[in-house]
Amino acid sequence: MARMKWDELSPRRRRLIVVGGAVDGALKIAALADLVRRPAAEVRGPKWGWALAIMLINSAGAVPIAYFTYGRLRPPTT
Template structure:
């Protein structure tokens, strides 16, 4: 099966790709901002590893969702 170029895709296919990229970018921004605002003890696993993964791994939105669901701990109370 030959790869199609952008111009060969239907408008619906182009729109779907753009929408998926926008959702992925939004999830990455949300997860990255959340990660940056947390202390190390509020994250399951090393912060640097989550940050690297969120920045470099192309996961079509899966990795940011995994971080938001299982990568965060409840805020540690300071009293």
């Protein structure tokens, strides 16, 4: 399959790419903001490792979602 240029994409595909990028960016920003504010004792694994993974892995939102579901420890309930 030949690579298509941006001008050759349909308007629908262009919108999907832009919306997908915006969602991925928003998830990354939210995950990094939470990571910065959260104490290290409430994070599974090293904070620097999560930060690198969130910033560097092109994941279509999978790494930030993994951080929110697996990387944060739940505070004990009383």
